[in-house]
Amino acid sequence: QLQLQESGPGLVKPSETLSLTCTVSGGSISSSSYYWGWIRQPPGKGLEWIGSIYYSGSTYYNPSLKSRVTISVDTSKNQFSLKLSSVTAADTAVYYCARRPAKLVPVDYWGQGTLVTVSS
Amino acid sequence: DIQMTQSPSSLSASVGDRVTITCRASQGISNYLAWYQQKPGKVPKLLIYAASTLQSGVPSRFSGSGSGTDFTLTISSLQPEDVATYYCQKYNSAPGVTFGPGTKVDIK
Numbered sequence: 596q597l598q599l600q601e602s603g604p605g606l607v608k609p610s611e612t613l614s615l616t617c618t619v620s621g622g623s624i625s626s627s628s629y630y631w632g633w634i635r636q637p638p639g640k641g642l643e644w645i646g647s648i649y650y651s652g653s654t655y656y657n658p659s660l661k662s663r664v665t666i667s668v669d670t671s672k673n674q675f676s677l678k679l680s681s682v683t684a685a686d687t688a689v690y691y692c693a694r695r696p697a698k699l700v701p702v703d704y705w706g707q708g709t710l711v712t713v714s715s
Numbered sequence: 716d717i718q719m720t721q722s723p724s725s726l727s728a729s730v731g732d733r734v735t736i737t738c739r740a741s742q743g744i745s746n747y748l749a750w751y752q753q754k755p756g757k758v759p760k761l762l763i764y765a766a767s768t769l770q771s772g773v774p775s776r777f778s779g780s781g782s783g784t785d786f787t788l789t790i791s792s793l794q795p796e797d798v799a800t801y802y803c804q805k806y807n808s809a810p811g812v813t814f815g816p817g818t819k820v821d822i823k
Contacts, residue, residue, distance in 0.1 A: 630810035641817050642759065642802060647810035655810050658716075691758065701749035701806045705758045 597621040599706035613679040617692030625650045630695045635688040721815040727823045734790040736818045738803035743783045747807035754799045
């Protein structure tokens with residue numbers, strides 16, 4: 596059974612960089628059949644796609660966040676990571692890592708999510 | 716960019732009622748539309764994809780319809796365990812997805 600698990604600091608100071616890692620177990624991140632991505636949800640609000648990465652390293656970002664987002668992959672560790680720079684309180688959210696098949700199919704696996712709070 | 720809207724934003728209905736939620740895309744997306752259920756503090760759960768295909772294990776009281784720009788999610792007989800927020804999601808391009816703003820469903 597595929598599992599995704601987010602890890603990283605739960606508290607980040609304003610203007611600093613948020614860094615999270617997603618560890619994939621029960622499947623290979625090197626498969627050409629999937630994109631691996633990040634989705635966030637501010638408290639009490641809706642879901643927002645942040646960006647995705649293919650095993651080859653090709654990246655795709657939400658235009659509204661593109662200038663601040665970097666997603667990378669480490670196939671040797673079966674992990675992918677998110678960096679979001681210059682954070683503000685508006686970036687406080689539950690961050691989910693997720694898998695989406697490379698064909699036109701919706702997101703099919705989600706991590707449990709991790710709350711990141713931006714506060715001094 | 717294609718925007719997704721949902722209506723209503725919230726609803727309250729009695730157990731056994733038929734509930735309908737509408738999702739609209741600002742441009743046609745064929746049938747590349749999914750519905751997710753999210754209970755408080757939980758991960759979104761895929762209910763329906765391809766506008767009308769029920770995900771394995773999802774109760775048959777859930778159904779979806781539509782194509783192009785207008786879609787509906789119907790719960791034929793609302794149950795207490797259906798209290799949740801429901802999101803539509805378009806996935807007509809890869810890998811980005813866009814979600815609707817959500818519809819919160821409560822029991823009256």
